[in-house]
Amino acid sequence: MRWWCREPSCPRKSFTEQIGQIPAGARLTERLRSAAGRRVRDAGSTVVQAARDLGVSWPVVMNAFRACAVEVTDQPLPAVEVLGIDETRRGRTRWEQDPVSGKWQLTRDRWHTGFVDALHASGLLGQVEGRTAADVLAWLSTTPMTWRKSIRYVAIDMSATYRAAIRTGLPDAIVVVDHFHVVQLANKMLSLVRRRSTAEIRGRRGRASDPEWKARRRLLRNREDLTDEQFERMWNPLLDEGPIGQRLLTAWIAKENLRTLLGLARTGADHEQVDHARWKFLTWCADSGIPEVVTLATTVDRWWRRVW
Incomplete structure (x- = not known):
């Protein structure tokens, strides 16, 4: 509300009432601005979604988020091991x-x-x-x-x-x-083997009718996450497919051997058991003759001290 002064000698002429929650010239309360900033900072909402939910503009929410973020960024870093x-x-x-x-x-x-x-x-x-x-x-x-x-x-x-x-x-x-990235590297290797094998043997990109294309998602899943029926639907068609299927199954076994090796490292197994699993993984990769599998084994062996 704007007030007007009737005194002719008053230099200000008019003024507005203001409180802490509603400063002069403000159209929104400080409580609403703070709530908009906390939605993005603490609740994981996007700026667009918070603006829609609260009925305000994108710049208002973004400025409120910047103000709320300073409260966090100005605090000292917690102790980290x-x-x-x-x-x-x-x-x-x-x-x-x-x-x-x-x-x-x-x-x-x-x-x-x-x-x-x-x-x-x-x-x-x-x-x-x-x-x-x-x-x-x-x-x-x-x-x-x-x-x-x-x-x-x-x-x-x-x-x-x-x-x-x-x-x-x-x-x-x-x-x-971290073991997540090691397994991720093995899954990337599987996809590379599948694409290269299809291009070399079939002379084209993969199609939905190809057995290796149908099995592409199951190849990237962990063995324990596949039911027996899902495993058979992946394994048997690839086994009957010929060179493409044999390459993919060899690469898949290499990935599972690597996961077994990482599992032993996480559980703190004795060194003799871990060394045997490592030898099994490296030997299988070396004997596969598949460039992508050999590259995976070389990378894991180079970083082994950091993985273990």
Whole structure:
């Protein structure tokens, strides 16, 4: 409500009432703004969805989220024993041309690097644009030295770039490879074998009528997650298919041998049992004669000290 002063000598002429929840010139209460920011920060809602639910505009919710996010980002980092580092894809790459040199320069990278508490529930600790060693070291340089010294382990995928950054920024931490990415690498190997075999033998891309195409999803699932009927529907048609089926089943067995090896490592089995499973996996891959399977075994063997 706007009030007008009837005193002719009053220099202000008019004024509005205001309280803490409704400052002068505001159209929304501070409680509504705070609720909009917390929806995005704490409830995992998108900015668009929060704006629709509360009947406000996208900029209002985004500004409210920025204000709420400062409350979290300004707090000191929690103590972390196991730091997780991984890449994530976000947005699109942006290039801009330098007006002086005429060269195109990368101004926004589609890849970001995230830092998380891999042991407790502290969640995301930080995120930087890029996935180079310099990007990782730039974020670590902003953290206190005492916080970095408290980190005992760093979990990464099989990235030589991240490993090099950890050796420099966290020299006392032990680098470990999380088993999720190891199995993911084996599943990628299976898909590569399937595509290459279909292209070489059939001379075309896979079709829905091909047995290897029908079994593509079951090949990527764990053996214990397949019922006996599902396993037979995957195994028998591939076994009767010839060279393509034989390659895929050989690669699938290599993946399952790797999962067995990782399972022993997680359960803390004795070294003799683990060494036997490792020998079985490496021997099977070497005897397969499939380039993708051999590459998988070489990669796992190179990183074995970090996996185990």
